[in-house]
Amino acid sequence: MTEKEWSIRTSQEAIEMHERYIVQTYRPHKFVYARGRGVWVWNPEGERKMEMLSCYSALGGGHCHRDILQAFVRQARRYWPGSNAFYNDVAPLFAKELVEFCEMAKVLPINTGAEAVERVIKIARKWGYTCKENVGDSLGFERVVDAVETAKTWGRKTKGIPLDTAQIILCDNNFHGRTITVISASSHDKYKRYFGPLTPGFTLIPYGDLAALEKAVTPYTVAFLAEPIQGEGGVVVPPEGYLKGAKRICEKRNVLLVWDEIQTGLGRCGKRFAYQYEDAKPDILILGKFLGGGPGQVSAAVCNEKVASVLEYPEDGSTFQCHPIDCAAALAALRLIQDEGLPERAFELGNYFRAELEKMKSPRIKEIRGRGLLIGVELKHELGGAKPFVTKLIEEGILCNQTREHTIRFAPPLVITRREIDWALKRVKKVLAGP
Known part of the structure; x- marks a missing residue:
């Protein structure tokens, strides 16, 4: 042609x-x-x-940046995606660079932002069933006494909550994507009106309200998932102290803190990540958009040691996960962010x-x-x-x-x-x- x-x-x-x-x-x-x-x-x-507009923050390096384009084309001439049944020689370089850039432990690469959010929901729920320490007694909650027996039916040990009871707290006016599970956690009827039955397990609270967050946590809460700045919600910056306060509450109540920085991360907001304005480092950091440099379709759930090994084979996977061409563009984007400040x-x-x-x-x-x-x-x-x-x-x-x-x-x-x-x-x- x-x-x-x-x-x-x-x-x-x-x-x-x-x-x-x-x-x-x-x-x-x-x-x-x-x-x-x-x-x-x-x-x-x-x-x-x-x-x-930068494709909603995806074009941090602008259109056709030389370094990103060269990396993309160079890899496209070497080989295209292989099966995840084998290793490739690009994804490990990208993963190492990203983990060190974020000062975290491991990364789960995915293609789109909404997929990354979905993966984080899986991680948080499994962590709640298999790893979460029950802190109910010290906080005045009624102790969850049937968790171990419930989990035994699945052949798993648990330190936390009964299977199929996990709750994740999110904020009104959020935007995390448009997949079925993600829109189930939206406060906007236009995204979900005709797509029920929706996925259960989500609690919505006002954005920027620490008292509401504290009140919403129960023994079944496994994570608080929010944007450090609501981009699609109108570029809403939360009150000073909110991010740090949310981290304090999550640590106190043994709940995972997850920041969705798909739009705000990777330099967009004047720091590597928007949460750094208040030193509110999360357990899981969701990235996307500019992570692929523009041509690459790369998102990621970057995890600390607490949750880095929660998912196991064969609980997750994707055909184009660790796509070598996308990873090459992402590696170039990460280096561009650092080299050009x-x-x-x-x-x-x-x-x-x-x-x-x-x-x-x-x-x-x-x-x-x-x-x-x-x-x-x-x-x-x-x-x-x-x-x-x-x-x-x-x-x-x-x-x-x-x-x-x-x-x-x-x-x-x-x-x-x-x-x-x-x-x-x-x-x-x-x-x-x-x-």
């Missing part, structure tokens, strides 16, 4: 074919990607726009970006939130929503999106320069600084 045969020549042709042949689970804006370099992208007609860059440029937005003193803006280069601009609700303003920004050359109804999300590639941010700010001010 020649390049001409698989290339689409016009934006309209791409849109019409997309709507004809692809199930419409998204409502894309009317811009068609045809080429990209760094923070810039072009449509088939050659119109240039700035990337300010992307977390520090995001911290500095993110502070500059938000400060310049604050200087606008726009009567349309209700609040500016975020950390690093994950920024949410919430508009006043009487304006009727952020979507018309997103459309105007796209027309001005800035590819961004709304998150929830009233917030515009900016998440440029971490390699963006101050000069490029100034280019964007000029257009943001034009759209938002009106009467």
Whole structure:
């Protein structure tokens, strides 16, 4: 097949074919990607726009970063995925680099973020049934007395709770993916209305509320799973002390602490991980998006010693787990983050970006939130929503999106320069600084 045969020549042709042949689970804006370099992208007609969404944080290195592209192509020329019945010579290098980068014990590589969340739910539940020490007496709970007998029916020892009783606490307004089990833990009816029966075993509490977390823990609680910043939920930063307080409660009540940093991790928020703003290191860290560098489809559950060996053969697996081409791209991305100081860059440029937005003193803006280069601009609700303003920004050359109804999300590639941010700010001010 020649390049001409698989290339689409016009934006309209791409849109019409997309709507004809692809199930419409998204409502894309009317811009068609045809080429990209760094923070810039072009449509088939050659119109240039700035990337300010980064595929929901997946493009930390921008489009077609040389180092990531070279690693991806180099491995693609060596061999493609083999069976997990055998080892390969790329996945161990990636795993070692990631575990050391995170200062953890082991990693379970997976393809998508939602899959990684699903795996963590499996890890947490099994840990609860086979490893969790019963701390009920010291906390005033009624002791779980039938746990050992229940587990014996499955030929397993247990230190904790009866089988099929595990509970995981999550937060309202969360977003962890759209698989059946993950949407079962969502507070948004639009994600789950027509997909029951849903998976049981989840408790929802208000985000940022430590008292609610303390109250929600029971002898059957195995984990608290949350985002250190709710990205899809409107770029919501929790109150100061929340992350550290959650860690304290989890340690006290012998509950696993899990941070979903699929969108916020790997330098996006001005540190390697957003939880580091409060030194609230988790038992399990969920990563994705930029972990694959852009072309790679890699997510991961990175575990400490407490849970690193909970899953055993044949309890989990995936055909493309440890995919060598994806792992090569991921390894290049991890080295790029460190070699180019992307977390520090995001911290500095993110502070500059938000400060310049604050200087606008726009009567349309209700609040500016975020950390690093994950920024949410919430508009006043009487304006009727952020979507018309997103459309105007796209027309001005800035590819961004709304998150929830009233917030515009900016998440440029971490390699963006101050000069490029100034280019964007000029257009943001034009759209938002009106009467």
